[in-house]
Amino acid sequence: MIKVVKKIPELKEIIKEWKKEGYSIGLVPTMGYLHEGHKSLIDKAVSENDKVIVSDFVNPIQFGPTEDLATYPRDLEKDSILCENAGADIIFNPEPEEMYNDNFSSFVDMNTLTKGLCGKTRPTHFRGVCTVLAKLFNITSPDKAYFGQKDAQQLAVVTHMVEDLNFNLEIVGCPIIREEDGLAKSSRNTYLSDEERKAALILSKSLKEGKALIENGEKDAKKVIDLIKSLINTEPLAKIDYIEIVSWPTLEPIETIDQKILCAMAVYIGKTRLIDNVIL
Numbered sequence: 502m503i504k505v506v507k508k509i510p511e512l513k514e515i516i517k518e519w520k521k522e523g524y525s526i527g528l529v530p531t532m533g534y535l536h537e538g539h540k541s542l543i544d545k546a547v548s549e550n551d552k553v554i555v556s557d558f559v560n561p562i563q564f565g566p567t568e569d570l571a572t573y574p575r576d577l578e579k580d581s582i583l584c585e586n587a588g589a590d591i592i593f594n595p596e597p598e599e600m601y602n603d604n605f606s607s608f609v610d611m612n613t614l615t616k617g618l619c620g621k622t623r624p625t626h627f628r629g630v631c632t633v634l635a636k637l638f639n640i641t642s643p644d645k646a647y648f649g650q651k652d653a654q655q656l657a658v659v660t661h662m663v664e665d666l667n668f669n670l671e672i673v674g675c676p677i678i679r680e681e682d683g684l685a686k687s688s689r690n691t692y693l694s695d696e697e698r699k700a701a702l703i704l705s706k707s708l709k710e711g712k713a714l715i716e717n718g719e720k721d722a723k724k725v726i727d728l729i730k731s732l733i734n735t736e737p738l739a740k741i742d743y744i745e746i747v748s749w750p751t752l753e754p755i756e757t758i759d760q761k762i763l764c765a766m767a768v769y770i771g772k773t774r775l776i777d778n779v780i781l
Contacts, residue, residue, distance in 0.1 A: 503585040505577070505592045509600075509640055512554075512593055516642055524551035528643035528670075530634060533557040533594075534574040535583045538678040538686040542647040543587040545675055553589040554641050555580075561597050562608075563629030574691050593641070600636060609635045614661055614752045618654045618765055619776065622742055630655060631662050638668050646670055651677045651685050653763050653778045657750040677778075679705065685777045692773040700738040701770045704777040707732035711764055712779050720758045722746040733768060742767035742774060749780050 506512045519526060527550030529542045535557075546553045557580050564570040577594060584592055608628050614620075615627035638646065648656045660672045678686045683705035684698075693701060711729045719725055726744050733739050748755050749763040758781075765778035 503581050503589060503592055505581065505594050507595055507599065509595065512591070512640060515591065519552050520642070525645075526550055526641065526643045527553045528637065528641050528646040529553065529555045529589070530637055530646065530648070531555060531557055532559045532573065532688065533580050534576055534688040534691070535580045536678075536686045536688065538649055538651065540583055540587050541678050542649060542675050543584060543589050545673065546645065546647050547588040549645060549673075552591075554591045554593055554643070555584050555589045556593045556637050556641075558593070558595055558600065558633070560600075560629055560633040562601065562632060563626050565623055565625060568623075569689075569692075572692075574688055593637075600633070608632045609662065609666075611658060611662060611665075614654070614658050617747065617752060617754065618743060618745055619767060620654070622767070627655075627658055631658065634659055634662070635666070635668075638663075638670060643670050645673050647673045647675060649675050649677065650778070650780065651687065651776065653749075653765055653780065654752065657752055657763075660750065683709070685775075687775060689773055689775065693770060697738055697771045697773065700736050701775055703733050703736040703739055704766060704768055704775060708764065708766070708777055708779050712781060715758055715762075715764075715781055722756055722758055722762075725758070725764065729764075729766070733766075738770055740769040742769060 527546035529546050531539050559573050561570055609631035610628045620627055656674045663672055682702055684701055707729045710732055711725045714725050714728055729744050733741055744766045746762055746764045747753055749761045763778055763780050767774055767776045
């Protein structure tokens with residue numbers, strides 16, 4: 502069975518031995534309840550490093566007061582099997598008090614890339630994300646860390662943070678993994694009823710149409726957004742949080758599509774907030 506480490510000093514000791522042996526280390530930071538999307542990150546990490554750590558930690562400081570921290574799905578046993586089968590070496594599964602002691606008061610913040618998209622409706626989210634990742638990078642000293650493009654804003658933010666703060670590691674972005682019918686794989690998909698699960702397909706369908714419009718030469722970002730909105734609004738269970746087209750990876754608002762762009766959305770299907778995107 503794969504080794505599960507709960508304590509920071511124990512993990513640091515193991516890593517110290519690995520470094521002595523000259524092993525390269527890959528880190529896959531997750532909030533657990535792992536699926537094929539996470540497995541694709543672990544597979545990539547295993548193929549590029551001697552040792553791989555998967556952090557499995559539902560980070561309390563990236564959830565807002567009304568968000569789903571208490572109900573966020575957890576299944577360490579299932580996660581352990583997936584990690585072992587994928588060839589990871591260690592799962593780091595600390596308790597919140599191991600990561601944040603009673604006197605904890607230092608945070609990593611960013612005031613550019615976190616303003617729009619998910620940062621607009623989740624104002625404290627990325628402060629929590631940057632802080633936990635900075636801690637994980639310091640604890641595990643990885644050579645590379647792996648992130649999925651499904652959380653594209655997170656990928657841009659962490660890449661920028663690593664550059665700004667001179668972390669000695671490489672951030673590796675990996676493609677979105679989808680269900681056969683196009684739905685982006687997400688731990689939150691488990692919240693969806695059968696009817697909502699069908700309704701959720703409107704995200705990938707509308708993105709596909711938007712992508713086709715751009716590939717056929719449309720340069721007006723507003724026209725593309727309007728098309729995607731109109732398609733999503735045909736689904737009665739869907740409520741749009743945002744649909745935006747921004748520059749990639751700087752996440753600046755744009756009017757004319759004349760550079761690499763991220764077309765991103767967050768949509769509520771019933772009570773479940775789902776995200777999806779395409780980079781073009």
